[in-house]
Amino acid sequence: MPRLPLLLFHRFCLACAAVLALVVEAHAQVAPPLSEWDRTLGGTEHDLLKTAVPTRDGGYFLAGYSNSPVSAFKSQPRRGVDDYWVVKVDAQGQRQWDRTFGGASGSLNYLQDAQQTADGGYILGGYSNSGAAGERTAPSRGGYDYWVIKLDAQGVKQWDRAYGGTSEDYFTSLHQTADGGYILGGYSSSGAGGDKTQPRLGVSDYWVVKVDGQGVRQWDRTFGSFSVGPFNNGGSQLQRVRQTADGGYMLGGAINNSAGGDLTGPIRGDADFWLVKLTAQGTKQWDRTLGGPGTDVLFALFQTPDGGYAVAGTSDSGVGGDKGAPSRGTGDYWLVKTDALGVRQWDRTFGGTAYDHLSDVCPGADGGYVLSGSTASGASADKTEPGRGGGDAWLVKVNDQGAKQWDRTLGGLAGDFVDRLHPTADGGYILACGSMSGVSADKSEPNLGGNQSPDMWLVKLAPPAVRITGPAVLCPGNPAQLVATATAPVVAYRWSTGVTTPTLAVALPGTYTVTATFAGGYTSTATQVVAPFIAVATIGGDSLLCPGRSVVLTAQASGATGLLWTTGATTPSVTVSQPGTYAVVATYPGGCTSRAQWRVRAVPAVPAFSLGRDTTVCEGSALVLTAPAGLAPGVAYQWSTGATTPTVQVAQAGTYSVQLVTVCDVRTASRTVRHRPCLTIPTIVTANGDLRNDRFAILGLRGAWSLQLYNRWGQQVYNTTAYRNEWGENAAVGVYYYLLTQAASATAYKGWVEVVR
Structure with missing residues (x-):
């Protein structure tokens, strides 16, 4: 069989994207998209982009195949003639990393589909004729096999699996299933053998394989019809498989055989769309053919919110069968809306006067549909813009009833083709394209592989939009100016205040809105909240x-x-x-x-100071200690007695200290005060009864004092350990020797006292 079967035309995808303004945004009508940015990636040989998947980090995962060696954006050497090549880019399309996966030298490895998986990694699917070599770990089953690779979030291979029969098996589509496994789809000319458990029905049949999360085959199913005809030597070719809301699967492709096998309906022309609905276990529930009198080949489908299906492909049929509109040229876009059982509800045809090939369809943000593909037509029939060069991308937006809203043409001066269209998280779309054009028309970067070698071309589109620039905060006494800017020429501006100029002077806080009207009546609205300034330093x-x-x-x-x-x-x-x-x-x-x-x-400095020299004072007397006074406010006095005044009076012996405290310093001074008894001892006692000086009265006695008295002959006449000034009143006249002692202070006084009358 040829390397690329006849149904696998070069395909490219275009997208319309809504771009959010500063605090935006609502569109009164759907507007045709403008190019937001485009990126060219590849090496020095051919590099074909099959899909560009939006990733959870806001970037994109690009998947396709490459014949390039290490060069330009390709960092790893080739393994075979063609290898799987994946590139991770950021939100602006700048490369973050790339990986090459291939088999034996001389092998052909064609990556066809990819998806980001629930764990943040990626699943790759394609077909390969390699044996076990390079990154391929499984031997060849015969001819081309399905080859699936699981990557982690950084592009490191976790596992790979090959599935095939004894002949040719062409992989086209995959989808991660709700149970964490994968449904794999394509078409096969193999009979029962290898991984294929059911016999061949036609020259080629639909072949689907259900695997678990590690790629282990759970079941496979073959669907086809018996007869053969002129369409690619006869047979059926599955192009897209998707899990449905009920847990089953929808298969879509083309068939040209007569009724028989799994085909229950008639063929309208040379080839028809063929839908096959399966249960979750792979059992066929129903099948449906859709077609006109010519050749109709389905390339894309998705389930719609009402449970039905949007199916689309390329048709050269005129009116007849399920086709309600005449052909525009040698090939047209054909969109069919069905109910949940695949019964046609309506169909629409779009094209120019030359050949137009549809490659993808996806839902629009407003409930309509976006069709994308490649075109050789100039401005004619449904195509409103002229061609750019040898082949262009063509995008058609329709509403939920299939009425055309706008179309866009994109390309450079050479050949440009597209494969997939994906919605992006911001409400826009990303285009996975191939291009042989240099810098020209809509292409902003040069060709890398020469004018006969396509590069990967990634295109991000956005509809006309208006934005507001200007301060979000109104400064006191300083009016602000808001400026409306748009991504396309504006017919008219209107602010919520009634002003119709692009600028608006704002003197009060509030919410301000501007609506821009573009050619064709399309509008875009942006809103800016201007808050009062409340920040305080x-x-x-x-x-x-x-x-x-x-x-x-x-x-x-x-x-x-x-x-x-x-x-x-x-x-x-x-x-x-x-x-x-x-x-x-x-x-x-x-x-x-x-x-x-x-x-x-x-804070003033606290001067050095002293409380005076240590001193001894009489027992019972008080002493005033004085710290410096008149200092600056904020000086605190902290005496060891607990006092907080500049002076303190002390009556007990001891060491006294004071701290002068400020936030900056602490100065300390101390003084020791000792006590000594200070006694007045009389030398004569006049014991005459006049009640004056009748006793030996010692002034200043405090505490316990002992007194011994002796007469002139040395005889002790008096002895007490607690003298209270009571001796002498009855003493005999004479001279007496005394010894006065205090044990507590080891103080002693001695001398003579005379008693007279």
Whole structure:
């Protein structure tokens, strides 16, 4: 069989995308898309892009096959003649990494479909005639086999599997299933043998394989009819498989055989669309053919929200059978809407006067449909724009009843073709294209593989849109200006205030809306909220400056774009070593400012001081200790007695201290106060009964004192350990020797006292 079967035409996809404005957006009518950006990726030989899958990180996963060695965007050497080649790009199409997967030298490995999997990795599917070599671990079953590779999120291979019979098996489509496995689809000329459990029915049959999450085959099914005819030597060729809402599967492709086998309906012309509905276990529920009197080949389908199906392909049929409109040229886009049982509800034909080939269909954001493919037509029939070069991409948008809303042509001066169309997370679409054009028309980057070697061409589109630029915050006393800008020429602007110019002066906070009207009556609306300025800058730090030190002041101004201190500094923090008032001005987006200030006061130094020399005082007397007074405010006194005044009076012996405390310093002084008894001892006692000086009265006695008295002959006449000034009133006249002692203080007094009358 030929390397590329006749049904596998070069295909390319175009997309219409909604691009969000600043706080946007609603469209009164659906607008034709404009190119947002395009990227050319490849090496020095041919590189074909089959699909571009939006990824969860906002980028895209590109999958196709390549004959290029290490060159340009291709970082790994080729394995066979053609290898699987995948490229991960970011949201703007810039390459992040690429990987090459192939088999034996001289082998042909054609990647046809890919999908991001639930675990963040990727599943790749295609067909290969390699044996076990390179990245392929399974031997050849015979001719081409289905070859499936599972990658992790970084493109590292986790496993690969091959499935095939003893002849040719061409993989076309895959879909991850709800159970974490995969449904694989294509067409086969193999009989029962190898991985194929059912016999061949026609020259080629639909062949679907259900595998688990590790690629282990669970079941396979063959569907076809018996007769053969002129269409690619007869047979059926499956192009798309999708899991349906009920857990079953929908198969779509083309058939040209007469009734028989699994085909229950008639053939209208040379080839018809053929739909086959399966249960979750792969049992056929029903089949349906759709066609006109000519050749009708299905290339794309999806299940619609009402449970029916949108099926689309290429047709050269005129009116007849299921086809309700005449042919425009040698090939047209043909879209058919069916109910849940595949019964046609309506059909639509779109084309120019030359050949137009449909490659994909996807849902539109408004419930309609987007058709994409390649065209050789100029401006004619349903095609409103002229051709760019040797072949172009053509995009047609219809509403939910199939009425055309707009069409777009994209391409360079050479041949450009497209394969898949995918919706993107922002409501737009990404186009997986191939191109041999250099920089020209809609192509912004040069060809990498020469004018006979296609490159991968990734195109992102967006409809005409309006955006508002200008401050989101209104500065006090400073009116703002909002400016409306659009991605296409504008017929008219209208602001919510009634102003019809592109600019609007705003003096009050509020919500402002502008609507731009484009040619054809398309409108786009953008909204900007202008809030009052409420940001307040503050300063944090120490407000007291200690002698010989510095303090750090820090501005708090969340969201500020710039700071300016009175010192000239522009940093968030400044270090100051002088007292004074410091200020900072914070500038915010839109030019608003906020000013804050902070006073730094100097703290006076505490002088060195003394409480005086240590001293001894008489028992029972008080002493006033004095710390320096009249110091600057903020000085705290902390005496060891607990007092907080500059002076303190003490009556007990001991060591006394005081701390003079400020935020900057602590100074301490102390003084020891000792006590000694200070006694007045009389030398004469006049015991005459006049109640004056009748006793030996010692002044100043405190505590326990012992007294011994002796007469002149050394005889002890008195002895007590607790003298209370009671001796002498009855003593005999004479001179007495005394010994007065205090044990607690080891103090002793001795001397003579005379008693007279």
